Amino acid sequence: MRQREPAICLRTSDYSETSQVVAFLTRGTGVVRLIAKGTKRAKSKSGGALDLLAEGELIFTPSRSGGLGVLVEFTETVTRREIRRDAARLNASLYLIELAGAMLAVDDPHPEVFDLLHNALQRLGEPASPVLAVVAYFLWRLLRHVGLLGELDRCVSCRQPTAGHRGKLWFSSSAGGVLCEQCASGNGERMALDGRTTAALAALSAAESGRKVSLPDAQARRVADMLNYHAAHQLGRPLRTASSVLGRR
Numbered sequence: 001m002r003q004r005e006p007a008i009c010l011r012t013s014d015y016s017e018t019s020q021v022v023a024f025l026t027r028g029t030g031v032v033r034l035i036a037k038g039t040k041r042a043k044s045k046s047g048g049a050l051d052l053l054a055e056g057e058l059i060f061t062p063s064r065s066g067g068l069g070v071l072v073e074f075t076e077t078v079t080r081r082e083i084r085r086d087a088a089r090l091n092a093s094l095y096l097i098e099l100a101g102a103m104l105a106v107d108d109p110h111p112e113v114f115d116l117l118h119n120a121l122q123r124l125g126e127p128a129s130p131v132l133a134v135v136a137y138f139l140w141r142l143l144r145h146v147g148l149l150g151e152l153d154r155c156v157s158c159r160q161p162t163a164g165h166r167g168k169l170w171f172s173s174s175a176g177g178v179l180c181e182q183c184a185s186g187n188g189e190r191m192a193l194d195g196r197t198t199a200a201l202a203a204l205s206a207a208e209s210g211r212k213v214s215l216p217d218a219q220a221r222r223v224a225d226m227l228n229y230h231a232a233h234q235l236g237r238p239l240r241t242a243s244s245v246l247g248r249r
């Protein structure tokens, strides 16, 4: 039974001389892993084999038992040419698709994450958009959506609001949020937060409640760093493309 869905290409790898295995994020089925037999069928508008970040209409036969499905046809409708011209935007985009592919299980539908990724990539394609702020917002919404983030404006343990807190603040991946100085003592896995990070967290919370906020680069980098730390801790491994966006830790 064939399915037809909007899809974004997350990963490709060679399977044989003429076939690739391609992971897509589809809107209705979530991440699917498909075998693309013969590069012809998987060709994108740019003429080569299927490109990462390509977005379009995917026709495929789903896998039956958790194995590979079969790619029938992919028609690229969004070329992302602007992103490919700019290294910072390209690196950020590759990071976002690595994250989406890593955080979502195969065949588990998350239409909101598809829309979130689509919107983030569209934003990164606009020459004046703030790259790090787009990355920070994406991370924040993705982690929230998959249930890995609680409220970030208060200590997850004692519920004390972080605004106006006088001591140090920490983020703990295993606790799933911010800890105040008192609650953090004795918690081994943690990352110190500075004023820029907490300012960014407050701005992101305001953005979620519908207020328009702009996140300066330095704040966006700090909070993206923190959320990347959280994602890597939850995955049990670093994200391969993170350092090209956030620098080395």
Ligand SMILES: [Zn+2]
Binding pocket: 155, 156, 157, 158, 159, 160, 179, 180, 181, 182, 183, 184
């Ligand atoms: Zn506390």
